[in-house]
Amino acid sequence: MALLFDLAALSARHTDEVLHHVFCKAYGHEDGDGIWAPQDNPFLARLVELFTERGLTRMAGLSDELQAWLTGERHQAGDIRPRPPGDRRVWTQQELGVARLYLRSLPPSAWTIDDHMLLVDFLHQRYMSADDLRTEAEWLSQRSVLMGRVQANMAAVTPGQADKILAAPIPDVSWSGIQQQVREFARLRCADAVTRVSEGVRMQLRQTISQEVEQASLAGRPVWSTALQTRLQDDFAIQNRDWRRVALTESTEALNQGFVASQEPGQRLKRVEQYRGVCAWCAKIDGREFEVVDPAEPDKDGDTQVWVGKTNVGRSVAPRKRVGDLLVEREPQERYWVSAGAQHPNCRGRWVPVITDQPGDDPEFGDWLRETLQGAKPQA
Secondary structure, eight states: OOOOOOOTTSOHHHHHHHHHHHHHHHHTOSOOGGGGSOOSSHHHHHHHHHHHHHHHHHHHHHHHHHHHHHTTTTOOOSSOOOOOOSOOSSOOHHHHHHHHHHHHHSOGGGOOHHHHHHHHHHHHHHHHOHHHHHHHHHHHHHHHHHHHHHHHHOSOOOHHHHHHHHHSOOOOSOOOHHHHHHHHHHHHHHHHHHHHHHHHHHHHHHHHHHHHHHHHHHHTSOSOOHHHHHHHHHHHHHHHHHHHHHHHHHHHHHHHHHHHHTSOTTOEEEEEOOSTTOOHHHHHHTTOEEEEOOTTOSSOOTTTEEOTTOOOTTOBSSSEEEETTEEEEOOGGGBOOOOSSOSSTTOOOEEEESSTTOOOSOHHHHHHHHHHHHSSOOOO
């Protein structure tokens, strides 16, 4: 069955965005039921589940406390406390305490829409503050890059070994300049991703609750209802998936970039895209081999070579773009290629060396790894 879209009224940029998302959906890049499946790469499996659990615990705490406030469970009869002045995005502990006292003292029947928005911002700051989430992002990104180095030194890892590595401090040993850059870019990418999730939670809750407050006010009924409870459950289900997507995508990106950064130029790597739910685009690149080259190399070949920093940012999976009123073929440099990290959101692909008996990337790091796993310093 043919599917026709009328894109004539859109700008060229918006047309290209629509085409990209349509092809992403056609290739299966969008979230499916498989988003909750365990990560197939054993070097990331425990890391992804720990990060997911920590995020979902935050979401659950916010959801439970929000319901308690909206149903009046937190109300304490007595004199109404002064309302905190103005809106704020960053709160001190004292300001959080003042807001809590004010909201507790206010009878549910006296709450205005501004009070409901204050509640959302108060709870958002408690559970999803930008500073806290940047700490979570650093934890995920730095351990993902570390696991990339571990994968370059070990053919496989058990769950118990993964737990030991994840519990150990990040070693301050022999990080090359390129590896340090990978760590920094991974930190920034992941911080940006979790900040978007955090702001998405805040904005969606404000929208849902403000709409319900308006309808309840016009109908002369309490704000809390079965309908609001259902809408909030749907909101948190979406945000939980957003958090899981960050866990899968950013860990895969950081690990693979860290793995490539641990290889010597000239090493040949094979892309492995064998997992449940692999998209059609990634299935086509499974088994392809690439040569590792220095990212500073001036004449790199994207079809046969891979390097640290090779990504699909700014490229599109859609074969065409809009120029004026016409759809024209994209140039090769505008289309997806095999990147060093994740090919797209939710990607779980990884690299393996074509020659499996190559030495570790650095003897000092290898000593740290053996000490971490064995619990004793290696013999001199």
